[in-house]
Amino acid sequence: MRTALITGITGQDGQYLAEHLNSLNYKVYGLVRGQNNPKIEKIKQNFPFIDLIEGDLLDQSSLVAALEVTQPHEVYNLGAISFVALSWNQPVNVGEITGLGVVRLLEAIKLVNKKIKFYQASSSEMFGKVREVPQTEETPFHPRSPYGSAKAYGHYMTVNYRESYEMFACNGILFNHESPRRGLEFVTRKITNTIAKIKLGKVNDLSLGNLEAKRDWGYAGDYVKAMHLMLQEDKPDDYVIATGKTHSVKEFCELAFGHVGLDYKDYVKVDPRFFRPAEVDLLVGDSSKAKKKLGWTPSVTFEELVKMMVDADLALEA
Ligand code: NAP
C-alpha cells in the first residue's frame, strides 16, 4: 500500500486530496498543529480514514519526527498562510511558514529518506504583475505580495533541492481553485456565502474591494488530481494547473447573484478596506504542459463552479 503525508490537511485542498488518495487506496496521514485547533475535530469526524499526526512547519524536529513515524512514499506540502491580504499584516510570519516551512520540510526529507517524493503547492500569485498572457511554466515571476514572494522562495528551493540532491521534488503552479470548502475569507466564498445570507434575510448587503481583478478560477476537486499525477511521472518537474479562462470579480458576482434571481448591483458595496496595497490585476494560465504530459484537464466550468458554491451555501445557511 502506498502512503502519503499531507500538510495543510485541515484546509480546502488537504481535504479533497485526502479523499482522492483514499479512493486510490493510499494510507493517508495528515499533519495537524496547535494544542486546541477546532478544525481537527471536524477532520476526525468527516474523514475517519485519515491518521492525524502532530507537527508544525515552524518546527523542524516535529517534521523529522512526522516523517520517521509515517515513512511516507509521498509528501504533499499544502500547509501555508494562504490568504494574500493577511500577508501584508504578517510578512515575517508568512515568510517563516509559507516560505521557510518548505525548506524545513525538504531538509527533513533529505535527512530521513531522500527517496520520498515531494509536492510543493506553488501559486499563480508568483506571476503577480504578469510579464505575459497567458502564464506558463516559463513566465518570469513578479510577485506583488509578501505571500507571493514567500511562495516564489519555496518554489525555487524546491527546484534547488531537486537539482542539488536529486530529490523527486515537484512544484504545482496552481491558479485559483475554489469549492464549497473554500475558506470564507476568499472572495468567491465570501460572495456565495453572503448571497445565501441575503436570500435568507440574515444580512442586507455585501462589501467587497476591487471588482475589476481577474482570476482563472477552477474547481479544487479537479486540481488535487493534478498534484497526485505529478508525483507519478518518471521525472520530477513543474506544472501550471489552470482552466485557461479568466473572469473578473464583478462577473463572478453577476453570475452568482443571477443564479438566485438577484441583481448584484442592488447589494454589492465597494469598500476601500478590502483593497490591497498592490494588486494582481490579471491571472490566466496555460496548462498545455499538464495536459500533454499528465493527461490532466479540468472538468468543472466556471458557471458550474459558481452554481455549485451558491447552492452549497444556500443549503448550509438554511
Ligand atoms: P487553506 O485552506 O488556507 O489551508 C491552509 C492549511 O495550512 C491549513 O490546513 C492550515 O492549518 C495549514 N497551516 C497553516 N500554518 C501552518 C503551520 N505553521 N504548520 C502546518 N500547517 C499550517 O489553503 P488551500 O486553499 O487548501 O491551499 C493549499 C495550499 O495551496 C496552500 O499552500 C496555498 O497557499 C496553496 N495554493 C492555493 C491555491 C488556491 O486557489 N486554493 C492556489 C495556489 C496555491 P490550520 O488548520 O492549523 O490553520
Ligand code: GDD
Ligand atoms: N478576499 C477578498 N475579499 N478578495 C477581494 C475582495 C474581498 O472582499 N474584494 C475584491 N477582492 C479581490 C482581491 O483583491 C483579489 O484580486 C481577488 O478578489 C481574489 O482574492 P482572493 O479570493 O482572496 O484570492 P487571491 O487571488 O488573492 O489568492 C488565492 O489564489 C492564489 C492563487 O492565485 C489564494 O488561494 C492564494 O493562497 C493562492 O495562492
